[in-house]
Amino acid sequence: MKFGMIGLGKMGLNLVKNAVDHGNKIVAFDLNSDAVKNADSYSSFVTGAKDIDELIEKLPNPKIIWLMLPAGEITDSMVTQLSKKLKAGDILIDGGNSNYKENLRQNVLLEENGIKFFDAGTSGGMDGARRAGNFMIGGNDVESWEIIEPLFADLSENGAYLFTGKIGSGHYLKMIHNGIEYGMMQAIAEGFEILEASDYDYDYEKVANLWNHGSVVRSWLMELAEEAFKKDPKLTEIAGRMHASGEGKWAIEEALEYNVPAPVIALSLMMRNRSMQSDTFTGKVVAALRNGFGGHAVDLVEKK
Numbered sequence: 001m002k003f004g005m006i007g008l009g010k011m012g013l014n015l016v017k018n019a020v021d022h023g024n025k026i027v028a029f030d031l032n033s034d035a036v037k038n039a040d041s042y043s044s045f046v047t048g049a050k051d052i053d054e055l056i057e058k059l060p061n062p063k064i065i066w067l068m069l070p071a072g073e074i075t076d077s078m079v080t081q082l083s084k085k086l087k088a089g090d091i092l093i094d095g096g097n098s099n100y101k102e103n104l105r106q107n108v109l110l111e112e113n114g115i116k117f118f119d120a121g122t123s124g125g126m127d128g129a130r131r132a133g134n135f136m137i138g139g140n141d142v143e144s145w146e147i148i149e150p151l152f153a154d155l156s157e158n159g160a161y162l163f164t165g166k167i168g169s170g171h172y173l174k175m176i177h178n179g180i181e182y183g184m185m186q187a188i189a190e191g192f193e194i195l196e197a198s199d200y201d202y203d204y205e206k207v208a209n210l211w212n213h214g215s216v217v218r219s220w221l222m223e224l225a226e227e228a229f230k231k232d233p234k235l236t237e238i239a240g241r242m243h244a245s246g247e248g249k250w251a252i253e254e255a256l257e258y259n260v261p262a263p264v265i266a267l268s269l270m271m272r273n274r275s276m277q278s279d280t281f282t283g284k285v286v287a288a289l290r291n292g293f294g295g296h297a298v299d300l301v302e303k304k
Contacts, residue, residue, distance in 0.1 A: 001151050002026070003064035004055045006078060007096070008035040010295045011122065012068030014129035015095070015155060020045045022154035027058045056085055062116075063090040064148060071098045071246070079106045088114025091144050095120040099250055100138075100168035100175065107140070107167045116144040117167060121174020124157070125293035132157035136177070138170035139163070172254075179251030179265040186268035188221055189285035196234075196281045205229035224292035225285065232288075239299040240283025242272040243290070 001024045005016050008030035016026050020043045028039040029049040040048035049055035056063060063086060069075045075096055082092060083106075092115055094103060103119040110117045118139035128134055133156050139145055145163055152161040164170055195202050208226035212218045228235065248269045255262035275283035290296040 001064070001148075002060055003066060003151065004029070004049075004059050005039075005066050005068060006030070006052070006055070007068035008032070008039050009068065010126050011095075011129045013039055014126055015066070015068060015133070016046060017042055018130055018133070018155050019151070024151065024154060027055045029055045052081065052085065061087075061089070062144075062147070063087075064093070064151075065091070066093045066095055066120075068095050071096050071102075076102060076106065080109065083109050083113055083115060086113070086115050089116070089144075091116045091118065091148060093118045093120050093148070094171075095122050095135075097121075097174070097178075097245055097247060098171050099246075100171040103138075103171055104168045111140075116141045118145070118148065119168060119170040120152075121170045121177065123174065123177060124160075126295050127293070128157070129155075133160065135161040136170045136173040137161065137163050138165065138167050138172070140167050175247045175250050175254070178245070178247035179262070182248040182251075182268040182272075183264040184219070184221060185286045185289050186264075186271055186282070188217070188225060188289070189282040192225070192285050193281040203229075204233065220293070221289055224289050227292060228285070228288035235281070235284035235288055237300055238284045238287050239301050240275055240279040240281060240287065241299045242275040242283045242286040243296065244269065244272045245296075248272070 004027045005012055006029050008016065008028055013035065016028055016039050019026055025045045027047045027049050028036055029052060030036050036048040039046050047058060049058060065082065067075060067078055069078060075094060075098055086092065092110065098119065100119065107117045116139065118137055121136035123134040135152050135156055137152065164173055192204060205226055208222050208229060212222040212226065232238065248265060252262060252266050252269060271282065287298045291298045
């Protein structure tokens with residue numbers, strides 16, 4: 001399959017490499033020309049484009065374009081721009097962390113021009129994007145889904161993609177996934193903070209390794225905790241500030257909308273807000289985990 005990728009950051013570039021490894025061809029564009037050169041140099045199956053018009057021109061019909069851009073204004077602006085350049089039957093995929101409500105609004109504009117729109121929640125972090133991702137895909141057009149399904153089969157871990165129907169449903173599912181993720185990371189981090197406060201001298205790398213072999217709490221997050229403690233046994237270099245992408249907040253807003261009690265997710269978000277005011281060991285652990293799976297920036301402790 002040949003498709004266009006707009007956005008060659010840490011996720012977009014890894015998806016390009018993953019797709020190429022499965023024999024797909026990509027026309028790649030990013031506002032950063034160095035990122036385009038980097039993608040272009042990876043394989044003869046990748047062709048860099050100097051602008052959106054060139055990217056569209058180099059794609060066969062129906063044109064398939066995947067957006068991997070920061071959620072919000074940047075993605076919205078690109079969708080608006082492409083709504084004027086693509087033709088009826090072309091396919092646009094938003095693979096970023098967009099709010100599903102934005103996708104519903106964008107779809108109205110795209111449908112007016114016959115453009116088929118899919119919202120793809122993407123999980124698995126940078127490693128998943130590079131080798132075997134996890135995708136939750138919403139969209140109204142089943143026939144167009146059949147065209148792009150082989151691409152998701154290539155990019156995902158075995159069976160790790162789901163067409164959820166109805167536009168917006170993919171990012172809605174990813175939003176709830178991230179809300180659960182908030183609570184899981186908070187629980188792991190609080191556990192290690194209790195250990196840190198105790199009278200016992202634990203090797204946290206070994207504890208994480210132990211818990212990840214046969215225990216009830218074994219998980220990829222525990223693997224990432226082990227890796228983080230291996231690099232920095234007490235996480236002394238990391239400030240305990242837990243940044244948030246917004247999806248936890250959106251998940252809580254949905255819970256309030258439907259009167260569904262979600263105290264764990266809500267409190268995990270409140271703890272992230274608190275961490276912006278004071279340093280905590282819990283914050284250090286969550287910051288390290290987020291950096292591990294998604295490459296999210298961490299604040300470093302200022303040297304005195």
